[in-house]
Amino acid sequence: MSESPCSLLGCGQDDERRLEMEDYESGLPRWCSGCGDHAVLGAVERLLVSEQLPRERTVFVSGIGCSGRFPHYVNTYGFHGIHGRALPIATGVKLGRSDLNVFAVMGDGDCCSIGAGHWIHAIRYNVDMVALLLDNNVYGLTKNQTSPTTPQGWKTNTQPEGSYLPPLNPLSATLGVTNASFVAQSCDWVPGHLYQTLRAAQRHRGFSFVRVLQRCPVFTPAIFDSAARKPAETQLLVHERGVRDPEVESIYTNQVLHDPSDLGQARRLAEESGVVRIGLFYCDPSLPQYDKTRHVPHRTTDEKLALLESELDRYVA
Amino acid sequence: MNDSTQNAGLDTREQVEAPDASAVTCSESTVEIVSDAGEGAQKCGQIFATVSARTGNGVWTVEIIPAEIQPPPRTPGSASGVRIRLGSERVSNWGDAAQLVIAFNEQVLLSRHRLGALAEDATILIEDLWATHKDEAVRRAWADAMDEMGGRSYRFIQVPYEGACKAVMDNPRRGKNMFALGLLARIYGLDLELVREQIAHKFRRKSQEVYERNVQLMELGVSWAGAQLDLRIDVPAPPPEQAMVVMNGNQALAMGAIASGMELCSMYPITPATSVSHHLGEIFTRFGGIVHQAEDEIAAVGVAIGASYTGKVAFTVTSGPGLALKSESLALAVMTETPLVVVDVQRGGPSTGLPTKVEQSDLLAALFGQPGDAPKVVLAPSTIEECFHCMITARRIAEELRCVVIVLSDANLATGVQPFPRPGLDARWHAPPPDLTPVPEGARAYDWDERSGLSARILPGQPGGMHTTTGLAHDESSKVNYAPHVNQRGCAMRSRKLALLQRTLEPPTPHGAESGELLVVGWGSTRGAIEEAVDRARSRGLAVAALNLTFLSPLEPDLKQIFGRFRRVMTVEINYSDDPGADFITWENRRRGQLCWLLRAQLALDIDCWTQVPGEPLRPRAIVGAIESKLADGETP
Numbered sequence: 001m002s003e004s005p006c007s008l009l010g011c012g013q014d015d016e017r018r019l020e021m022e023d024y025e026s027g028l029p030r031w032c033s034g035c036g037d038h039a040v041l042g043a044v045e046r047l048l049v050s051e052q053l054p055r056e057r058t059v060f061v062s063g064i065g066c067s068g069r070f071p072h073y074v075n076t077y078g079f080h081g082i083h084g085r086a087l088p089i090a091t092g093v094k095l096g097r098s099d100l101n102v103f104a105v106m107g108d109g110d111c112c113s114i115g116a117g118h119w120i121h122a123i124r125y126n127v128d129m130v131a132l133l134l135d136n137n138v139y140g141l142t143k144n145q146t147s148p149t150t151p152q153g154w155k156t157n158t159q160p161e162g163s164y165l166p167p168l169n170p171l172s173a174t175l176g177v178t179n180a181s182f183v184a185q186s187c188d189w190v191p192g193h194l195y196q197t198l199r200a201a202q203r204h205r206g207f208s209f210v211r212v213l214q215r216c217p218v219f220t221p222a223i224f225d226s227a228a229r230k231p232a233e234t235q236l237l238v239h240e241r242g243v244r245d246p247e248v249e250s251i252y253t254n255q256v257l258h259d260p261s262d263l264g265q266a267r268r269l270a271e272e273s274g275v276v277r278i279g280l281f282y283c284d285p286s287l288p289q290y291d292k293t294r295h296v297p298h299r300t301t302d303e304k305l306a307l308l309e310s311e312l313d314r315y316v317a
Numbered sequence: 318m319n320d321s322t323q324n325a326g327l328d329t330r331e332q333v334e335a336p337d338a339s340a341v342t343c344s345e346s347t348v349e350i351v352s353d354a355g356e357g358a359q360k361c362g363q364i365f366a367t368v369s370a371r372t373g374n375g376v377w378t379v380e381i382i383p384a385e386i387q388p389p390p391r392t393p394g395s396a397s398g399v400r401i402r403l404g405s406e407r408v409s410n411w412g413d414a415a416q417l418v419i420a421f422n423e424q425v426l427l428s429r430h431r432l433g434a435l436a437e438d439a440t441i442l443i444e445d446l447w448a449t450h451k452d453e454a455v456r457r458a459w460a461d462a463m464d465e466m467g468g469r470s471y472r473f474i475q476v477p478y479e480g481a482c483k484a485v486m487d488n489p490r491r492g493k494n495m496f497a498l499g500l501l502a503r504i505y506g507l508d509l510e511l512v513r514e515q516i517a518h519k520f521r522r523k524s525q526e527v528y529e530r531n532v533q534l535m536e537l538g539v540s541w542a543g544a545q546l547d548l549r550i551d552v553p554a555p556p557p558e559q560a561m562v563v564m565n566g567n568q569a570l571a572m573g574a575i576a577s578g579m580e581l582c583s584m585y586p587i588t589p590a591t592s593v594s595h596h597l598g599e600i601f602t603r604f605g606g607i608v609h610q611a612e613d614e615i616a617a618v619g620v621a622i623g624a625s626y627t628g629k630v631a632f633t634v635t636s637g638p639g640l641a642l643k644s645e646s647l648a649l650a651v652m653t654e655t656p657l658v659v660v661d662v663q664r665g666g667p668s669t670g671l672p673t674k675v676e677q678s679d680l681l682a683a684l685f686g687q688p689g690d691a692p693k694v695v696l697a698p699s700t701i702e703e704c705f706h707c708m709i710t711a712r713r714i715a716e717e718l719r720c721v722v723i724v725l726s727d728a729n730l731a732t733g734v735q736p737f738p739r740p741g742l743d744a745r746w747h748a749p750p751p752d753l754t755p756v757p758e759g760a761r762a763y764d765w766d767e768r769s770g771l772s773a774r775i776l777p778g779q780p781g782g783m784h785t786t787t788g789l790a791h792d793e794s795s796k797v798n799y800a801p802h803v804n805q806r807g808c809a810m811r812s813r814k815l816a817l818l819q820r821t822l823e824p825p826t827p828h829g830a831e832s833g834e835l836l837v838v839g840w841g842s843t844r845g846a847i848e849e850a851v852d853r854a855r856s857r858g859l860a861v862a863a864l865n866l867t868f869l870s871p872l873e874p875d876l877k878q879i880f881g882r883f884r885r886v887m888t889v890e891i892n893y894s895d896d897p898g899a900d901f902i903t904w905e906n907r908r909r910g911q912l913c914w915l916l917r918a919q920l921a922l923d924i925d926c927w928t929q930v931p932g933e934p935l936r937p938r939a940i941v942g943a944i945e946s947k948l949a950d951g952e953t954p
Contacts, residue, residue: 026783026785055783056777056778056779056780056781056782056783057777057778059627059777060785061623071785072785072787072797075783076783077777077782077783077784077785077786078784078785078786078787079623079626079653079785079786079787080785080786080787080788080789081619081622081649081788082645082646082649082788085615085616085619085646085649087616087619088611088615088616088617088618088619088620088623089619089620089622089623089626090623091616091619091620091623092581092583092619092620092621092622092623092624092625092626092627092629092631093623093624093626093627093777094623095581095607095609095620095623095624095629096581096623096624096625096626096627096628096629096631097627097628097629097777097778099778100627100777100778117612117613117616118612118613118615118616118619120612121611121612121616294607294609296602296605296606296607297605298605299603299604299605301578301744301747302744304575304578304604304605304747305742305744307603307604308572308575308576308604308742309742311572311575311600312562312572312739312740312742314518315562315563315564315568315572316371316560316561316562316563316739317367317370317371317373317557317560317561317562317563317736
């Protein structure tokens with residue numbers, strides 16, 4: 001793929017002035033009051049402001065579900081696609097134009113169920129983007145069906161006797177895939193941590209996977225209540241190369257020192273336990289990125305035509 | 318070796334005085350090379366076809382492909398090979414029956430016999446190992462096969478393929494295809510320098526030693542034939558008036574993709590489409606393009622849509638089962654008006670069906686495969702040359718109309734080799750570079766022109782154009798909107814583009830006559846066989862003509878007027894239709910061929926069809942039969 005065509009045409013320049021929060025806002029979010037998506041939107045807008053990401057060169061790609069509406073509320077480019085396919089589309093966007101900042105926003109149904117195949121391969125491709133899993137443990141938009149991350153025994157409209165299976169662990173799954181380069185978890189009840197996590201994800205070059213634990217105010221309103229109310233039940237992963245926020249660290253004192261380059265310990269910490277662990281589980285910026293590996297030089301039309309003439313010579317009768 | 322090889326079952330209708338006593342001159346000749354899978358018959362045939370085309374002959378090849386990777390050897394199911402039909406003039410299809418056969422054993426030959434692929438008096442150059450093999454079971458199988466084929470006047474000539482190759486190869490099984498090439502080179506009087514050149518090309522990734530050994534084997538075949546075979550066939554070819562290229566349909570699609578300015582081919586392997594990506598993959602990087610092999614068919618189209626959304630020129634290539642998997646994504650591209658070219662190299666269906674064999678059964682799926690109204694452009698190349706040029710047409714339509722264009726090729730075109738005039742490349746075939754200038758004040762994502770449905774794209778990177786593209790119903794600003802009039806209008810705007818496109822198309826021209834008793838309508842790779850059948854029928858005095866449709870959506874203009882000049886209209890297709898004479902089948906409940914279905918629905922005319930699903934290209938003779946029985950049938954239409 002060619003480099004940014006902007007540089008060729010000398011256009012598409014960033015705005016000169018500093019962009020503020022309202023510059024990145026678009027429309028009034030139509031999520032329920034108390035939805036975790038509001039918290040993620042707030043953290044993302046804060047990130048856009050702090051990093052001053054050019055609006056015209058930032059693309060949010062989403063699937064279907066409450067999270068699918070995310071791009072509509074950000075004043076950048078957006079692609080609200082189909083259920084489970086945010087990652088292939090986002091991959092295409094980045095392969096198409098390496099100059100764009102790409103975010104893929106998915107729900108737990110999107111990422112872990114209908115799009116699970118793409119999820120595994122997107123981790124392995126390690127294309128430079130931020131992938132957000134907005135995980136509220138339930139299908140909310142379609143009114144209360146079991147998702148792969150619904151806790152066992154939790155009653156929904158499709159499994160009224162309670163979910164039959166233990167939930168899928170998205171962190172363990174991601175950390176199990178070859179070439180995983182950035183795996184973090186945050187939550188909607190610690191906004192400072194969520195922002196710092198997104199910031200680290202955005203600065204990482206490669207596929208930055210962030211699972212955000214959040215509630216659905218209608219169908220899983222109290223699912224993280226205990227952890228949200230008792231700081232001791234939220235355990236911070238701390239390390240100098242991890243996600244840092246002094247204010248958060250002063251409140252959440254249940255901490256574990258974890259070097260994000262230690263994959264073995266990351267996998268152990270990702271296992272289910274009595275506490276909710278948030279922080280940077282794993283980061284390896286040295287892993288191969290598919291978008292970089294597949295980078296090809298730009299060719300002008302004239303160059304291509306000359307090359308094609310010589311290719312056709314091979315077929316001459 | 319055998320005097321009677323002079324009239325060895327060759328088409329001698331147009332025989333002229335032979336240049337020497339033993340050479341037969343004819344205007345065309347069809348040869349098959351059949352072997353067990355893995356014995357290299359296709360390589361032999363490809364070189365033979367390419368060299369023949371280079372010296373000016375018309376050529377059409379069809380691969381004979383076993384369904385399994387390593388079927389048990391010496392069984393009819395193992396038959397692998399190629400048919401090559403040569404002509405003094407352009408050849409447009411694989412013809413009826415082979416007059417000359419190179420067979421490495423009698424079992425693979427038997428499979429061709431059973432399929433009626435061999436001329437009544439075909440000459441068969443058969444391996445001499447089996448009749449006197451030390452294994453009694455082999456000798457019995459040989460004898461049984463000879464009994465079964467005994468009813469025909471085949472002329473068998475025993476050839477020591479493996480015996481002769483032992484001089485060069487430790488494993489003679491692996492050399493006999495080049496020995497056979499030598500036989501053909503001698504029989505057809507090929508330029509050996511060109512044959513060596515093609516061998517070098519085929520083995521370009523192998524060592525010099527491999528090349529030299531293959532040339533040695535070929536030359537061994539030439540001298541054996543010179544000494545032992547009194548069989549010469551001359552298919553005179555006038556030197557071509559213009560520069561020609563020779564390739565198969567999938568190579569032409571790949572070359573056409575490059576010529577059209579494509580930058581990304583996003584695909585998942587599926588027979589018989591995959592080799593498009595092989596041909597591209599070998600060279601695409603040098604053109605600044607990439608072949609992305611995705612994790613599945615859905616991801617393949619998703620990546621193409623994502624890249625196209627950013628202004629990259631992207632396409633995806635697949636076959637029937639893959640088209641089905643891509644369906645929801647295609648509707649997304651339609652709804653978001655993201656340009657996309659989808660190549661479907663059709664195979665036999667439904668389900669896994671006949672993965673390596675030809676069918677034209679994806680037409681209605683291409684047109685109507687998406688729940689909801691999803692208007693798309695569908696076009697079908699009918700020759701190898703059109704495989705090249707249709708990519709340029711498809712890319713331009715996709716970009717200019719912001720729409721999905723499905724190109725329906727098939728397994729016959731995919732592996733068929735045909736020479737065609739070397740394309741004169743044109744910079745205008747390429748898309749202009751993406752316009753990333755700031756969008757004008759007030760511009761919207763879908764500023765639909767009310768008459769045509771056209772609107773200008775806004776690409777990521779364009780300052781001031783920020784909006785969210787969505788698969789939900791939306792208004793001109795790409796805002797989600799479920800209001801009745803908004804949805805009605807969006808559907809109308811996406812549909813209207815097809816009507817606009819139709820206005821730019823030329824009415825098609827019938828082949829043979831402008832009016833008459835019967836018009837045979839076809840699409841795609843059957844064109845050559847249909848036109849040849851019509852020519853034969855016309856030479857017998859039948860008032861019949863042929864019409865090929867390149868555009869299936871929108872249909873080409875003036876069809877009703879053209880059809881009206883014929884008393885009857887009948888489609889000929891390689892897809893399923895009920896036999897009208899079968900039990901329970903009535904005019905009302907009969908399920909008809911797919912183009913027939915479409916034309917009846919669109920034109921409100923009582924159009925008939927004759928369709929077959931044999932897993933092989935149609936033979937002109939069979940179409941002539943269908944024409945004759947249609948004309949003999951007193952009923953109208």
